[in-house]
Amino acid sequence: MGLCSSYGMINVNYNELLPKVVEKLGSGGLFLTSGTERPNTMVIGWGSVGIYWNKPVFIVPVRLSRFTHGLIEEAGEFTVSVPFGDMKAELAFCGTKSGRDVDKFRELNLTPVPGQKVKVPVIGECDLFYECKVIYKQTMNIDILEDVSRNRFYKSGDPHTMYYGEIIACYKK
Ligand SMILES: Cc1cc2nc3c(=O)[nH]c(=O)nc-3n(C[C@H](O)[C@H](O)[C@H](O)COP(=O)(O)O)c2cc1C
Structure with a gap:
């Protein structure tokens, strides 16, 4: 653990506070931020953290229609x-x-706190932060999703792209 002095952040292991992350995904959501020149944030209620290609990875699902989709593609x-x-x-x-x-x-008067290792900021009013670099992405094939979920979530198409972000920094307040 190291102290990231300027904003009073404390580095933590990527897996240290996962129960809290999953709890928040299911109640309220998390802020997903991208964009370098003018940052933008949206809410995700789905997502997962795990290991891929021997790296810690945060997977976030972003529908093609979101402004954020283009920002992540670009950044x-x-x-x-x-x-x-x-x-x-x-x-x-x-x-x-x-x-x-x-x-x-x-x-909303949100405070963009500069990333430690990425050009995208985090939101100063929050408590736990992940900085991620996209190492893989895959847009869903809605046709092979089970019927119940397809009918519930994709009546008008607009599939999610799953962005696999290698977690390159993780810290808390
Ligand atoms: C609780 C909650 C969870 C959401 N989860 C997701 C999600 O996982 N993926 C997604 O694409 N949109 C999700 N959304 C919708 C986006 O946050 C919303 O469309 C947002 O306005 C997109 O912003 P943008 O166009 O600036 O990117 C969620 C919204 C809420 C309120």
């Missing part, structure tokens, strides 16, 4: 910011408004 990097406290209003806003129409950081 090849993203960050995940996990709120431990109540950020209901921010999650509601970032999970419904698009960065195409509004600057969410400015609108």
